[in-house]
Amino acid sequence: MKVRVRAFARFREIFGSEQVIDLPDGAGLDVLLKRFAERREDGRAALFDGEGRLLSHVVLMHNRRRVGDAAVSGTALADGDEVAVFPPVAGG
Amino acid sequence: MITISHDEIDAGALIRAAQRPEMGALVTFVGTVRDDDGLEAMELEAYEEAAHEELTAIRDEAMERYAIDSVDIVHRIGRLEVGETILVIVVGAGHRKEAFPACEYVIDRLKQTVPIWKKEYRAGDETWVAGEAGSRKE
Numbered sequence A: 001m002k003v004r005v006r007a008f009a010r011f012r013e014i015f016g017s018e019q020v021i022d023l024p025d026g027a028g029l030d031v032l033l034k035r036f037a038e039r040r041e042d043g044r045a046a047l048f049d050g051e052g053r054l055l056s057h058v059v060l061m062h063n064r065r066r067v068g069d070a071a072v073s074g075t076a077l078a079d080g081d082e083v084a085v086f087p088p089v090a091g092g
Numbered sequence B: 001m002i003t004i005s006h007d008e009i010d011a012g013a014l015i016r017a018a019q020r021p022e023m024g025a026l027v028t029f030v031g032t033v034r035d036d037d038g039l040e041a042m043e044l045e046a047y048e049e050a051a052h053e054e055l056t057a058i059r060d061e062a063m064e065r066y067a068i069d070s071v072d073i074v075h076r077i078g079r080l081e082v083g084e085t086i087l088v089i090v091v092g093a094g095h096r097k098e099a100f101p102a103c104e105y106v107i108d109r110l111k112q113t114v115p116i117w118k119k120e121y122r123a124g125d126e127t128w129v130a131g132e133a134g135s136r137k138e
Helices: A010-015 A029-038 A043-047 B011-018 B048-065 B096-113
Strands: A002-007 A018-022 A059-062 A082-086 B002-005 B025-032 B041-046 B070-076 B078-081 B085-093 B116-122 B125-128
Touching (some): A002 A010, A002 A029, A010 A082, A018 A029, A029 A059, B002 B048, B025 B096, B048 B070
Parallel strands (some): A002 A082
Antiparallel strands (some): A002 A018, A059 A082, B025 B085, B041 B116, B116 B125
């Protein structure tokens, strides 16, 4: 299945604005993020701490709905889904 | 009206468009690029589809919480110079007592949840503005 990952602000500068990632059926958000991070030399350090935990200031949306901290590993993905990766918001 | 736009925002036109005979109060918030410590320009970026949905949800929340008649929000993106308008919020109501807190509610919620980011440009330096809120654990 193919999942579209969009990155914004500081993460756009690291990863580019959009990537389409091919995943095995049934893969979850945690698998996607690891694949996504591996696509850039400094991608892993931008998203994960030394023990492989997603950094708290990485905000995620799955099909435009925020993904809470507890839901990252349990979020199932489907073909055509859109995931967004961005830092805390600063509009207004 | 909920709009994310690359174009200059005309606050006066928004106020006139919002006005209805039953409104005794039109409380308007205009956010502008401040000359802050040598700031030369600011670049605003949005996850546009999600930002539009979040702004719509905030408007709906405000309409539920306060006795108001309308909420209009226009947020600009792209490169802005000092003094230019970043956003305009217009809240229309029968009375000011409801319109003022509703307007403040909208800007406070916007800063917490709407996926928009600012990059500040100073001489030889560019910095992303740290978000006030919205980490994954909140």
